[in-house]
Amino acid sequence: MTDNDLTKLDAALQKAKKTPPPPTKKSDAGALRCATEMLAALLVGVFIGVTLDKWWATQPLFLIVFFFLGSAAGFLNVWRTLTKKD
Amino acid sequence: MATPLDQFAISTIGPVVTVEGFPLALTNSALAMLASCALLMVLVRMALRRPALVPNHSQSIAEQVYLFVAQMVEDNAGTKAKPYFPLILTLFMLILFGNMLGMVPGSFTFTSHISVTFALASFVFLFVTAVGFYKHGLRFLSLFIPKGVPILMLPLMIVIELISYLSRPISLALRLFANMMAGHIMLKVFAGFVFTLGAAGVFPLIINVALTGFEFLIAFLQAYVFAVLSCLYLSDALNLH
Numbered sequence: 001m002t003d004n005d006l007t008k009l010d011a012a013l014q015k016a017k018k019t020p021p022p023p024t025k026k027s028d029a030g031a032l033r034c035a036t037e038m039l040a041a042l043l044v045g046v047f048i049g050v051t052l053d054k055w056w057a058t059q060p061l062f063l064i065v066f067f068f069l070g071s072a073a074g075f076l077n078v079w080r081t082l083t084k085k086d
Numbered sequence: 087m088a089t090p091l092d093q094f095a096i097s098t099i100g101p102v103v104t105v106e107g108f109p110l111a112l113t114n115s116a117l118a119m120l121a122s123c124a125l126l127m128v129l130v131r132m133a134l135r136r137p138a139l140v141p142n143h144s145q146s147i148a149e150q151v152y153l154f155v156a157q158m159v160e161d162n163a164g165t166k167a168k169p170y171f172p173l174i175l176t177l178f179m180l181i182l183f184g185n186m187l188g189m190v191p192g193s194f195t196f197t198s199h200i201s202v203t204f205a206l207a208s209f210v211f212l213f214v215t216a217v218g219f220y221k222h223g224l225r226f227l228s229l230f231i232p233k234g235v236p237i238l239m240l241p242l243m244i245v246i247e248l249i250s251y252l253s254r255p256i257s258l259a260l261r262l263f264a265n266m267m268a269g270h271i272m273l274k275v276f277a278g279f280v281f282t283l284g285a286a287g288v289f290p291l292i293i294n295v296a297l298t299g300f301e302f303l304i305a306f307l308q309a310y311v312f313a314v315l316s317c318l319y320l321s322d323a324l325n326l327h
Contacts, residue, residue, distance in 0.1 A: 036264065040257035044249050066249075069242075073249035077257070 037077035045070015090274035094198055094267070115202065118194040122183035151179070155313065162317035166324045173213070174320075177206065178313035185266060185305035189298075197308075198266040204259035210316045211255035218323030228326060258315055265308045269301045 049066030053059045098111040133148035141149060155175045159167050167174075181197060188195025196202050218226040230247040231240070276297060279290035 032264070033261065036257045036260045037253070040253040040260055041249055043256055044253045048249070069245055070249055073246045073253060076246060076250050077253060 034078045034081060037081055038071075038074040041074035041077050042067070042070045045073060090271045090278065093194070093270060093274060096199075114194045115196045115199060118184065118187060118196040119180075119202075122180060122187050122196075125187070126179055126183050158310075158314060159317055162314055163321035164325060167317065167320050170217075170320055174313050174316055177210070177316060178309055181206070181262070181312050182306065182309035185309055186302075188266065188270070189302060189305060195266055195270055197262055198270055200259060200263040203263040204255070206312075207255040207258035207262075210258065210319065214316075214319045214323045217320065218326075221324060222326055226323070226326065229322065254315075254319060258312065262308050262312055265304055269297075269304050273297055273301060 045066040045068075046063065048070075049063035052062040052066070056062075096113050096115055098113055099117055100112050102109050102111040104110070129144075130148055133144035137145060152175070155178055156171060159171050159174050163170075184197045185195065187193055188197065218229070230244050230251065232243055232247060235243050273294060276290045276294045280287040280294065283290060
């Protein structure tokens with residue numbers, strides 16, 4: 001190994017150190033996680049809607065209202081899951 | 087005919103005692119829980135029987151697990167969460183042992199039942215909410231008021247935030263239960279193919295070997311995810327924005 005090889009290696013090392021490491025892949029931010037977040041919020045929304053309808057005998061008014069509120073909460077959950085900066 | 091779902095059947099062990107018309111008995115699920123608790127306690131006791139400054143193998147493993155969870159709590163919930171570290175460690179180890187004992191052929195996986203995972207998740211949810219109210223009083227309710235929202239939109243956003251908050255235990259329970267159940271069904275289905283395909287059954291056999299390894303990964307990962315999410319929820323309750 002000559003001095004020239006070593007300087008080349010050194011230059012390559014310096015260059016490698018300067019480039020930032022590739023972003024690490026999130027371990028559990030996959031499709032299944034988003035699906036459960038979405039589903040859970042929808043379940044809560046529909047449950048609240050059905051319960052309120054039963055109390056006030058207003059079928060299906062609150063079911064419809066809370067279905068949409070639940071899906072909005074589901075999107076909020078998915079958004080928070082995916083934009084978390086860890 | 088045996089189906090892939092037979093492994094989840096609950097059966098009673100020993101006598102059934104009826105209390106006020108409500109039958110009480112030891113089930114295979116409860117037995118699996120007791121077994122994982124007992125194994126956990128015995129293993130940790132054995133590991134720390136003769137604590138030394140330079141640890142032997144088993145003591146080293148116990149210390150690594152302790153440090154791993156301590157680091158996880160600090161990373162995800164901050165130093166304020168230190169007092170709750172024992173709870174997170176207990177939850178993590180119980181779920182981990184439950185998942186891992188479920189990988190023993192013929193054993194019962196108690197985390198594959200939503201009643202169990204939902205009970206665990208509800209406990210975390212109620213505990214975190216109680217901690218939030220205890221630490222901040224009614225100011226904890228400001229968690230439901232997102233920042234920078236026009237007054238006109240506020241009633242709508244509060245309801246959405248409330249639903250999002252209430253969905254936490256359900257998504258926590260659903261994730262653990264769905265992962266464990268789906269994985270164990272898949273193992274049984276491919277095991278069934280091994281026999282029905284005759285000589286070609288060697289291919290599903292190879293897949294099953296890979297799936298078993300994958301299931302071990304899932305068993306660890308889901309216990310980890312449950313503990314991390316508990317830390318994050320705790321962090322929300324401790325560090326109000």
